[in-house]
Amino acid sequence: MTTSLRKTYGLAALLSLGLAAVSQGAAAGCTYKITNEWNTGLTGEIIVTNSSTTAVNGWTVGWQYATNRVTSSWNVRLSGTNPYSASDMGWNGSLPPGQSVSFGFQVDKRGGAAEIPSVTGSICSGTVTSSSAPSSIPTTSSSRSSTPILSSSSSSVINNGGQQCNWYGTLYPLCVNTQSGWGWENNKSCISRSTCINVVGGSSSIAPSSSSRSSVIPSSSSVATTSSVAPSSRSSVAPSSSSVATTSSIAPSSRSSVAPSSSSVATTSSSVPSTSSSIAPSSRSSSSVSSVTPGVRLDNPFVDARWYVDPIWSAKAQAETNGSKIAGYSTAVWMDRIGAIAPTDGSYGLRDHLDAALAQNANVIKVVVYDLPNRDCHALASNGELKQTPEGSARYRTEYVDVIAGIFSDPKYASLRIIAIIEPDSLPNLVTNLSTPACQEATDPTHGYVANTRYTLSKLYPITNVYSYVDIGHSGWLGWTDNFGKAVTLIGNAIKGATGGVNSIAGFVSNTSGYTPLYEPFLDSLANGSFGTGGGTQTRQAKFYEWNPHFSEVSFVQAWRTAMIAAGFPSTIGMLVDTSRNGWGGPNRPTAVSTSTVLDTFIDQSRIDRRAHRGNWCNQAGGVGERPQTAPVAGIDAYVWVKPPGESDGAASKELSFDPQDPAKGFDRNCDPTYTNAAGTTTGSMANAPVAGRWFKEGFQVLINNAYPPLN
Structure with missing residues (x-):
């Protein structure tokens, strides 16, 4: 079916629904509303209104279909399998007279037409219902017809900042372009791009053709962003001190850690916060209006x-x-290649994500x-x-x-705060x-990393709703005093040379795709002290830390922020930390400080970071x-998930390393679980991992099982 035919069908269906809605009669206490429809399903909303003269504390409504079935819901506790019963979630249960609350759901039409059921419940004034349908089907900016886009709504606020979407029911996986072809990844039911079929609970859904994409976008203000390529492989280089061990790899993307000279001194120390989820006040203004x-x-x-919650990643996780x-x-x-901006294969591009964010x-x-040209210059897994060359630089620009x-500056996106994570590991x-x-080639003064980073910052700075954060590796790479300075x-x-100078950026981001923990709860307070009673040995001399005074990320980023302010950057500069994979929970997490008198x-x-070497970066069991x-803490704008959990860092073997979409990626032995690296340790990488950026089912499960704080 062509896009135009699909749009015609959708409009006709909505017109007929609109007539049906009129015939239902006047509005009462509850309204059943169709918010979007496509050939196989729809999204709907029920609006509950307290039409009485007294406050309502807690409500329940119900409805039943003949053919249609609910496949997912949000902002409500849903029970039953037709008829359905929906109850408030506590936070949305109190309704003063005249006030309304709504919840949403997705429906599989199961081969029939969209139904408009009666909504029952004491708050609905009996069994009266009013229904309505949208006047048109929204389309994406790329003229591909969009499919189910669920309205966005937040359910609960976490830690004064993060929000969590409460989903009930089953979300259908989305049709995506996988390494083996079109389909729902890891699901053999998908057979082609134009007729991806997935059977869930005995019903089937047909994904749109390449001219459209099925988007399951939960209604949450915290629902997330996109899929894309995993950061490149990070590598770590031996330190300058003869007393420091070396390594050949580090956090994802091409990060490297060079150990400092033995004369390195600590730059900061950090206290260890409790493991509770409460948020400490930030030194940056928290009084900004929304x-x-x-x-x-x-x-x-x-x-x-x-x-924004990326519907593609979200469905894979679900x-x-x-x-x-x-x-x-x-x-x-992740905009990891030119072709990712506006794909021609039906997958989400930049505008599609921005449009989806507006819809949410x-x-x-x-x-x-x-x-960047010569991206991931010290590793292979995510080469770009x-x-x-001059040609490569020209194409990049x-x-x-x-x-x-140009897309960011489109006025339609002016309401979005676009957080631009600038060139990890460059x-x-x-x-x-x-x-x-x-990397030596990347020092070219005209076409190298610095020149092109300045170009990027200069282009983005005039767009006032874009906030650029420049990547700074992580504490296990730049934390040594020599590297740090x-x-x-x-x-x-590099930043000062951009058009906006020190004002070109909103701040810096660390630990992108990394595994370094926010805190080492039993060690941070000892990072700059002596070990044992003699006073001749410093704790940071341990083989794992190699004289690095920063055992964890919060210590590192707070010291970095202080140093940058001293270097002329505004006192409002902020930091981000990628916390998508650095929890290090699970049964092997230490619960108390060691009593050993041997330093190593x-x-x-005592350490919660369980890597064999701090430089190990590829598919770790974090x-x-x-x-x-x-x-969350002073000086840090946010904890963010830059690396989507479940995406591989790099292929575990040469046989798995080819990516037809991005053939520049290579096989890095630091992703091979059988390889012993330059530090003399095995890589710690998980077996059977696919090429960087592809979905790694086993790796995702490890991240879930080892989550910290634990998942509820």
């Missing part, structure tokens, strides 16, 4: 955030065991800008499509950055990995970390 005055940027763009526990959280959209009534969406900036590689030829100078000068044993028994939330 609305944005045109041309004026917020101090912290995450204040009063309604987070389809996994216990995946529904995190499927409603916000993840970032979200106001914050995170987009990763990740396609562009080479470090005109075909990639200019196009993204500038940090210029601090530590210049011995690698590809050089990085502050190099990255600071003491550290190994765990989902802190949920996305605003202003």
